[in-house]
Amino acid sequence: MISDRKMEKYLLEYSSPEDPVLEDLYRQTHIRFVNPNMITGHLQGRLLEFISRMISPGLILEIGTFTGYSAICLARGLKPGGKLFTIEINDEMNEFCRSYFSRAGVASKIVQLTGRAQDIIPGLDLQFDLVYIDGDKREYTEYYNIVIHKLKQGGFIIADNVLWGGKVLEKSTRDPQTRGIIEFNEMISKKRNIEKVILPIRDGVMLIRKIT
Numbered sequence: 001m002i003s004d005r006k007m008e009k010y011l012l013e014y015s016s017p018e019d020p021v022l023e024d025l026y027r028q029t030h031i032r033f034v035n036p037n038m039i040t041g042h043l044q045g046r047l048l049e050f051i052s053r054m055i056s057p058g059l060i061l062e063i064g065t066f067t068g069y070s071a072i073c074l075a076r077g078l079k080p081g082g083k084l085f086t087i088e089i090n091d092e093m094n095e096f097c098r099s100y101f102s103r104a105g106v107a108s109k110i111v112q113l114t115g116r117a118q119d120i121i122p123g124l125d126l127q128f129d130l131v132y133i134d135g136d137k138r139e140y141t142e143y144y145n146i147v148i149h150k151l152k153q154g155g156f157i158i159a160d161n162v163l164w165g166g167k168v169l170e171k172s173t174r175d176p177q178t179r180g181i182i183e184f185n186e187m188i189s190k191k192r193n194i195e196k197v198i199l200p201i202r203d204g205v206m207l208i209r210k211i212t
Helices: 004-013 020-032 042-055 069-075 091-103 117-123 137-150 164-169 176-190
Strands: 059-063 083-088 110-114 128-133 151-160 194-199 205-210
Touching: 004 042, 020 042, 020 069, 020 091, 042 069, 042 128, 042 151, 042 205, 059 069, 059 137, 069 083, 069 091, 069 128, 083 091, 083 117, 091 110, 117 137, 128 137, 137 151, 137 176, 164 176, 176 194, 176 205
Parallel strands: 059 083, 059 128, 083 110, 128 151
Antiparallel strands: 151 205, 194 205
16 A cells, blocks of 8 residues: 555656745745644645636635745736735734745735634625635634625635544544534535535645535
8 A cells, every 4th residue: 555655755756846935935834833734835735826727816815824835826826917815813924924925926916914814804895716715624614604705606715624634534523623624514515506526635625616
C-alpha cells in the first residue's frame, strides 16, 4: 500500500511547481505562526487557482485569510478589474498578508476586511461569483446561510476541511469543531437548490454550485 507521504510526493512531482513567492510564504508561515497547518499549501492552492481561472470571476469572497496563501491563488484567476474581498478576524495578520499580496502582484485586486464574517458580510452590497469558506469550523453553517444570498445564480462556493482528518465519521463526537463540519455537511446534503461534490484532496474540499 502506498503511504500518504509517497503519494503526496508523486502528486507534487507531476504538478506545476510552487512559485517562489508562495514557497516563501509557506515557509515563513511555519516559522512565524501558531497552527501553520492552517495554510492552504501547494496542491490545494493550485486547485483553487485552476478553479478561479476556469470561472474567471469578477468578485470573490473569502472567509478566513490566515497568512494569505489561498487569497493569492484565488486572486490570480480574477477577470481584469475583478476584486477579492477577504475576511480575517485577527488584525495582527493584516500587514504580513499585505506584504505577500504585494510581492505576488495581486495587492490591487484584494480588499482586506477585519472582523467576524457574520458582522461584515450582511453589509456588503455585492453579488459574488465565487466564495471560499475556510474560517472557524464551528461557524460553517452560519457562513453558508449568509453567503448564499450574496452569491449569483450559477455561482460557486468552495468549502475547505470538510473531511476534517476523517473525524466526520465520528458521528457521536462532542468536539465543537468536528460537530460544526458534520452539521455543515449534513445541511448541504439536504439542500435542493444547489449541486455539490466533495473532493478528497488534502483535508477535503467541497464544491457547491448555486442553481436557483
